[in-house]
Structure formats: C-alpha cells, structure tokens
Amino acid sequence: MSSKNPDRSVAAALASATCALLGTTAAAPVDAQEEPKWDFNTSILYYGEDEDRVQDLSFKSLSRRLFTDDRVLILGLTVDTLTGATPSGAIRQGGPQTFTRPSGNAAYTEAGGKLPLDDTFRDTRVSIAANWQQPAGDNGLVNVGFSASKEYDYLHTGLNARYAHDFNKRNTTVSSGIAYARDTIEAVGGAPVPLTPMLDVGDLSNRRGDDDKDVLDVVLGVSQVINRDLLVQANYSFSRQDGYLNNPYKVLSLVDSVTGDTLSRQPAPQGGPDGQYLFENRPDQRTQHGLYTQAKYNMGGKVVDVSYRYVTDDWDIDSHTLDLRYRWPLGDASYLEPHMRYYTQTKAEFYQVSLDAGESLPAFASPDYRLGNFDGLTAGLKYGWKTRNDNDMSVRVEWYTQSGDVPAGQLIGNQLSRDNFPDLNALIVQFSYRFSR
C-alpha cells in the first residue's frame, strides 16, 4: 500500500487540523482507561501455634470478574496445609501415657507431665466458592452462591443467598441472607460411638461410618451512613446446627474420684491405651444467636474501625468480641494499621476436663478446650502500600495469646496441682497482593 503520508504523522496532522476547525484546543488531554475485568485478591498466610501444635500455611485467592451493570462473579479458592498436633482431650499425668491412634492401627506414647497431643493431625484442605451478584431493580442487590470444601476427613457443601436493599438515597441498606450447608464427617478409622472407651490397636468394634450435619444460617442486617465520615452497621445472626457435632478424635480421661488420676488399663499385646479414655459426646443440635455492631469513622483520612460481637447459644457458651483497627495513612501510597482484638467466652454446659469414675456418666461431655472458659487477645500490625502499577500489597503480623481455666469444682485431687488448661500462643503472618487485569 503506497502512502504519500507517513502513517505516523496522521494523528499530529489531524490534531492541528482539528484545532483549526474548532478554533480551540481540547480542555485537557484525553484520559480514558478500560475498566479492568478481573480483580484478584491473593494472600499467603502462616499461622503457627507454639510447642509444635497446629501450623497452617494457607493460600487464598478471591477473583472478581466485573461485568457491566454492576454484575459480578466472585470465585474463591483456598488451600490450607495443616500440620502439627492438637490436644487429644486427655489430662496430664505424672508418668507417660499410651494411646491408640484415631485410625485404630497404631499406638503412641506421650511423655509424663506433658499435655497429651494427637500428632496425626496433618491435612490439606481445598475450599472453593462461587457467587454471582447483580442489581435487582434500582435499589436492590442479589447475591447467590455455593461453597464446597474437602479435606481428608471432612466434606462441606453449601448454598447461600443474600439480598440487600438501599433506602433513603442509598444512605440506609437493609440486608438479609440465608445459607445452608451439609457437611459429612468421614472420621479417620470411623467415628467412635460416643462415650465408649478408646480400644486396643486393631479393635474397631466401636467405630461407625460417616456422619452428617446440617447448618442453617440466617443474617439480618442494617447499615446506615450517618454523615460523610461515619458509617454504622448492625446485624443479627441465627445459626442452627443439626446432626453429628462431635469431634471424633477427642477423648476424656476417666479418673479416680479421690486422686483425680486417670484409671489404668492393661493394653493388648499388639498395643493399646494404658489408661481409660472415653470418646466425647455433644448434643446433636446447637442454636446460636448473634448480635454484631460496627462503626467506621473517618478522621481526616485516618479511619477508626471498631466492632463488637455478642454470641449466645443453647450449649451455654456466651462470647464477646471487641475488635479495634486504626488505619493510619503514611503519605498517599501507604498506611499502617494497628489491630487489637479481645475475645472471651464462657464454657459449654457439658465441658468436662475429665470424667469422675465414681459418678454416673453424663449424657454429654467434651474436654475440647474450645468449649471451655477462655480469653483470647490478638495484637497486630499491618503495613500496606500501593505498587507502581497501582496494585495493593500488604504485610500483616499478629500475635494471638489464649488463656483459660477449668472451673475449680471440676478439679479432683492431683489435678489441682497440674495445668489443665494450657495457654496457647500463635504467630500469624500474612502477605497479600491485590491486582486487576
């Protein structure tokens, strides 16, 4: 194709011809950007408890595909790699203790004076979620989705839907959401019959197959813009779990009524527990009510975010969470965000540190420290910055410390001189990167 005009000069020649035509120059040079279609939020998180307890390395990705008319597809993927050990529920003893592993095909021994841990805790969990969000009418927003996760002994599948409606020139938003999940617990070696003893290696006579639970969650919320610097919101949540709610790996030590020591037992030649331990049992229903309030206040670029959550349930656990964040901008492109969180809960009605052999067996009992009385404190700092191509990066470091106690009335004899509710300390490090395409 022959050309009298070198192609490159066309735009320049056109610009001066246009200037002559319009008699003016443009007000400002063109600024047009195609809106990105994908938004990716990725992070790597390390969570590590001290004393060789749980370590989790978690990779998370949340992708949002933006369509016109504010329609959004949201895809989530999380991969967790868990290693370490969790307390088995048995109490400390002066001497070593031997247990059968959850699989039922081996035994292990915990040194004397130490908190018995179950170190078979090793798993990879993959979670996926997909949601579709779109406006409904002029002031409504609908969001529907599903979620699923799989780990070695657990399968979760769920559906969720949410509707939000704006009122009052979009200053008030009322929302309601519902989620239903069906989870299957595929306990290693089979879920034990509740309150039956831990048996010798190879004896699976008290094991059953898989169990299920259903979880229904309902949330009703309202958020209100008070003025250009203050946003408040509150919501009420209801959750009902039905089905198998036990932890199939937790055992209670059966103890002497006077000494408080675990009753001994003669293990079989192929191995087995040398103490008497019973598998826990929880009610097969749990109903929770929660109230959450949050306020975000912008003080000339510095943002204070404070929230409080109260949850009560029919297992008698009442919890309070107070969360405080303060975002402190450092110039235009970076910020520091200190974070403090305080959590406290009362124990479940059936929380038991051990079972007194002199008394009749209760209908429900669990030694799980997460059902006990405890407080947790999180303190951390996040530093975030914008990269040269306008992407967001942040690093967060947090410490978590938890301490609890066993109600004095539950402690018998030698238990009084032992630490029955060990502290937990954890380090959390997270690196996040957010970018658009």
Add this chain to the structure above:
Amino acid sequence: MGSPCEVLLEAESRHAAGEAGELVAAEAWRIEDKFSRYRNGNIVHRINHAAGTPVVVDDETARLLDFATTLFGLSDGRFDITSGVLREVWTFDGSDRIPSPDAVEAVLARVGWAKATWEAPELLLQPGMEIDLGGIGKEYAVDRCAATLREHGSAPGLVNFGGDLAVSGPPSRRDAWRVAIEGQQDDQVDRLIDLRAGALATSGDARRYLARGGVRYGHILDPATGWPIPDAPRSITVAANTCTEAGMLSTLAMLRGAEAERFLDEQSVRYWCRR
C-alpha cells in the same frame, strides 16, 4: 444527527441542568440545520444543487471544507465527502442486495473531491456531484457542544451523540464517566471505559452490512472503487483529545481494512477494535 443524542450533567439543580441542556440542544440543532443534507435551503443543499456554478460559503463551512480537504489528503483520497452519492446504489440493510458493478461504476463518475475546486470562500462542484458532511458533522457537533458547556461554565457533563462523545470535564462525584461500548447485539456490552477527559468515537455498525455467497460487505465504502473496504474491522473505538480526532482516526483506520490496527498502533492512540 440521525441518532439518539444525550447530555449527562452533574448539575447542582434541575434548573441549572435544564439551562445547560438547552444550550447544548440549541448548538446541536444549529449544526444539524446548517449542515444536514436532508434539510432544504441550508448551505449543503445550496452546494448540492448549484448545478456546476460556484457557491460562496461562510467561515464555519469553509473551516469544515478545509478540514475535509486535509482528511482527503491524509487518507490518500479514501476519506471523501463527495462519496455519499454511492448510497444511491448501496443500502446496507442486512440483505443480499449487492449492486451490479455497472451501477457502481456509473455512480462513481460523480465521486471525487479532487474533481472539486475549493478555494475559500468559493466551492465549485461538477454537475451531479454532492457533498455530505455527515462523516465529520456529528463529531464536530459533539466537540462544539462540549465546548459550549465549558464556555458556559456549567457543571461537568458528557455529550453523547449516538455513541460519539466528549466530556467537558471530569465528574466531581465519582472517579470517571463510565462509558459502555455496545457489543454485537443490542443489549450486550463489549467493554467499559472510564473517561475523565477527552472523547471517544466509534466507527462501524454491526447492523449495517450486506451478505451474499458467504461474503460480508461492511458499510464502509472505498471511494476509489465504489465497493466496501475488504477486511475492515466490525467496529473501532478510539480515544482522543477531541471527538473529531477520535472519529476521524477510527474512520481512517476503517478505511485501511486489514491494516486498521497497524495504522492505529502507529498513531499511538488508545483504541479498541473488534473484528
């Protein structure tokens, strides 16, 4: 303008919006009345019915004719305001009514800006020739209207005449003007563009074509041959400082057919092309 025209304004009051809207409408109607080839008695009508006699034109028309002359040169004769008569044989209605080569040849004899004598303020066309400023007029009107908003000091606005648009300034209550570029179907949106300053223009119309024997004939005609430009993209959207520049760049790119993207790349402009 032959298409829906709108102005989006971030005015403080209904009254201010109405006032600015009327100013824009007045300017748009002035340009339409003056340069539409469908109006009787305007300058274009007089030129097209001069029957071989010279016509003296006003300043504004002279500037448009100068501009058309520049474009004729920049496009090696492919952008030609006298090519409108080809519409007598080409109707792009999605059918298979391809005109006969003889019919095209006959009309082509009346096409060619090089055959016109333009020496401001006098224009002389050969008998039977016509000019059509439709290829420039809409973009020109958009720029004039955006300038009107700026001159009037109104709140920031976006002037959109059938998809060719310019902003008078960045919006104050949000980050940018959000412009959706229509896809192949009516409701489908191809892409979203955030516009803070400048203009966008789109050439190509997915609904205006002819098809026969598996060959698709797009509606961009080559005045040299009288036939549609082969291998032209279905649509090209260009971002530029003014709507006129954006519109001309997208048209010039269309006229390059298969070379459209290469041409636009060389101009270092932002564009979005769909084939």
